[in-house]
Amino acid sequence: MKKNSDKNNAGVFLGFVVGYKCVRVAVFFVACAIALILNPALLRAEGDSLALDPYGISTGPTPWNMGFALSFPKGTGETESVVKDGFGLDFYAGYQKPSSVLGFRFDVMYASFNLTDAVTTRLENASEGNLAVFGGGPSLVVCPPLGKYLRPSVYVGPGLYYEHASATWDDSCDPLFGCGAGGTEYNTSNMSTTRLGWQGGVGLDLLFDGGLGAISFNVQYVTINNTNADVQFIPINIGYKVFF
Numbered sequence: 001m002k003k004n005s006d007k008n009n010a011g012v013f014l015g016f017v018v019g020y021k022c023v024r025v026a027v028f029f030v031a032c033a034i035a036l037i038l039n040p041a042l043l044r045a046e047g048d049s050l051a052l053d054p055y056g057i058s059t060g061p062t063p064w065n066m067g068f069a070l071s072f073p074k075g076t077g078e079t080e081s082v083v084k085d086g087f088g089l090d091f092y093a094g095y096q097k098p099s100s101v102l103g104f105r106f107d108v109m110y111a112s113f114n115l116t117d118a119v120t121t122r123l124e125n126a127s128e129g130n131l132a133v134f135g136g137g138p139s140l141v142v143c144p145p146l147g148k149y150l151r152p153s154v155y156v157g158p159g160l161y162y163e164h165a166s167a168t169w170d171d172s173c174d175p176l177f178g179c180g181a182g183g184t185e186y187n188t189s190n191m192s193t194t195r196l197g198w199q200g201g202v203g204l205d206l207l208f209d210g211g212l213g214a215i216s217f218n219v220q221y222v223t224i225n226n227t228n229a230d231v232q233f234i235p236i237n238i239g240y241k242v243f244f
Contacts, residue, residue, distance in 0.1 A: 066241070074235075077232040111222075129167035129168070133222075133231065137159035151214070152203065153205070156201075166188055195225055200221050202218070215241075219236055
């Protein structure tokens, strides 16, 4: 792996790319929220009521939902030996009529992992390394009602993912003579790519009375189609969902 001593330029570039994509996602969700607040008619035809169905969501013709979750991703397959357990976030929005078991959702996720010691050792004894994944996509949802307060779901769909991997070497330290007194010097190497993949998962919503939303549990599976080896991980998500 070729070292790149210009870590400042690499950091600025990475921050710009990730920041730009995060801003686009944030603008989308804010615009949706403002539209729903300023114009509730978007959620129902004229004269329709907002009474709740037995499962706690509106009975209007456009029952939208939106949620966020803390994510605890774990590598699987070949990726399990490359990364340690990570941390991330998942944002999603969906649509499903109360009378239907079919719907859709769109996920936007971020996951961050540290590379395992075995990998950093192979990278000329790098002091640390990490892998970040940002992306998502639409999914078809099968969500049959199960009693008044439970709603299971199964979903699958394609995704587009941005991957960024980096490794850092502490050049001020020598394996034999230790670290010098003149300060720490780091060299960093970065690699990024954008790839297609697949996502899917199973979930369970625990709904509150009065249409106050739901606690949502999801176990997902994400595979990203890289040239040499796919990146595969299982995010375990715990979050909150609201219905409109």
